[in-house]
Amino acid sequence: MIVGIVGLGLIGGSMAIDLKRRGFAEKVLGVEADSLHASAARSIGLADETVSLEECVDRSDIVVVSVPVGAAVGIVCQVLDRFQQAGAKDKIVIDTCSTKEQITLATHYHPCRGQFVSTHPMAGTEYSGPWAAMPNLFDGRACIFANPGESAPKALKTIEDLYDVLNMRPIYMDASQHDVHTAYVSHISHVTSFALALTVLDKEKDEKHIFDLASGGFSSTVRLAKSSADMWVPILTQNRDNVLHVMDTYIEKMQEFRRAIADFDEDAIRGLITDANRIKKIIR
């Protein structure tokens, strides 16, 4: 199988590594718009060749579109258009985006919609670019298949096999349901980390040594603030309504805490903390 990967960053690059060494891909063709990333990806050995998008589509059996979600919508449509023009009925394209509603809407009426499988492998780190790619990134994590009923059964099966090789656990859901869930268990965490970083970096202007005391707990809550704007601007705008809704609930909880602390209301603070402690049952 020849696998084309558009975007050799953290996700695309890590897929390239494991699909190749685990024998699913006999050859990996890379497409990388950024010339620095392209030469890094070649020198790291993520792709056997880097080629144009068109050449990649024409030579690959599966095209993985792994670029920030703003660009992915357009690229997936371009790929489907080329499938149609070439009458290439056995080729498959997948995306790996963190928001699913817009990309599934944009492709819904495409004549080749069955050849598109919309997925979200739930793995990653706060780093990006070909340098961030690593083996075993996906092992044991969940992969969402969004609106799987819109893909042709054969295409879906092939992509299930691909993620099985990556040792991922498949979960099937509606695109809209996916976007609500990820707003709660992924997108809000990034916003709270960004806000925390901004809060403390502001203070650093007056207190040069403030980070001398930074604890492991602080690093843990702020680490996602290293995440790239290229990735997160389109996620936050594409999933705007869900993200705003979660942010409003979150800001309310912060205000509730603020009132309890301002009033020295120890019972209320204790109640909030004890309630929050229920997370122990869920997160190891």
Added chain:
Amino acid sequence: MIVGIVGLGLIGGSMAIDLKRRGFAEKVLGVEADSLHASAARSIGLADETVSLEECVDRSDIVVVSVPVGAAVGIVCQVLDRFQQAGAKDKIVIDTCSTKEQITLATHYHPCRGQFVSTHPMAGTEYSGPWAAMPNLFDGRACIFANPGESAPKALKTIEDLYDVLNMRPIYMDASQHDVHTAYVSHISHVTSFALALTVLDKEKDEKHIFDLASGGFSSTVRLAKSSADMWVPILTQNRDNVLHVMDTYIEKMQEFRRAIADFDEDAIRGLITDANRIKKIIR
């Protein structure tokens, strides 16, 4: 040297382990108000004996008060009173609390103030109790000495030696400065985690499977929400003014983000994220 440890939890218990095996303490006497914790501490072997506070003070060279900050203020004063009554001029008491202003104010005029060294070993996990104690917890981390000029030089030197055995890096500062700094790089992180846990747990009422998608990033930002109310209620009330100030800045940053997302203002979102990314230079 006989070391008495009041409170055999995460911090006190971990100190007991390393001070004993590294030869600083020939014997560890434990004081534990909670009878379950006391028997657990004995069965784990954290202390050679568990005794009353009075016996502990009378038999120990150094008394480490390692209980939640609400109780610690009173216990340190009791220990100093007993030093005075017994004319025990060579004994030392230290605390390990996460807020320093109230405990240094409360002891400021005590006739035995020189025998008290106020410290904050900046190490920990989100777990508590004797079961959470572990070897090497303090290695390589910072230990704050608050208002070190109020301790007798000899007492200060002995406690510097104690923390040197724990492989901690000493930092000296005013109690009030400490409390401002920890509000920024520790206390706010706990509040944001509690609020995040509450936000998502609320949603779980309607969406049973929401945590199926929880990513590593979510776990990282929410992990501090496991922290105990016993520890955090007194920290948040004792450091109320600093914590409220940081929370207000933080809520403003969240509101700024909210406005940018609501307006689909990609430039503003990109600006905030790029600004937050400066944390890369500080946190590995």
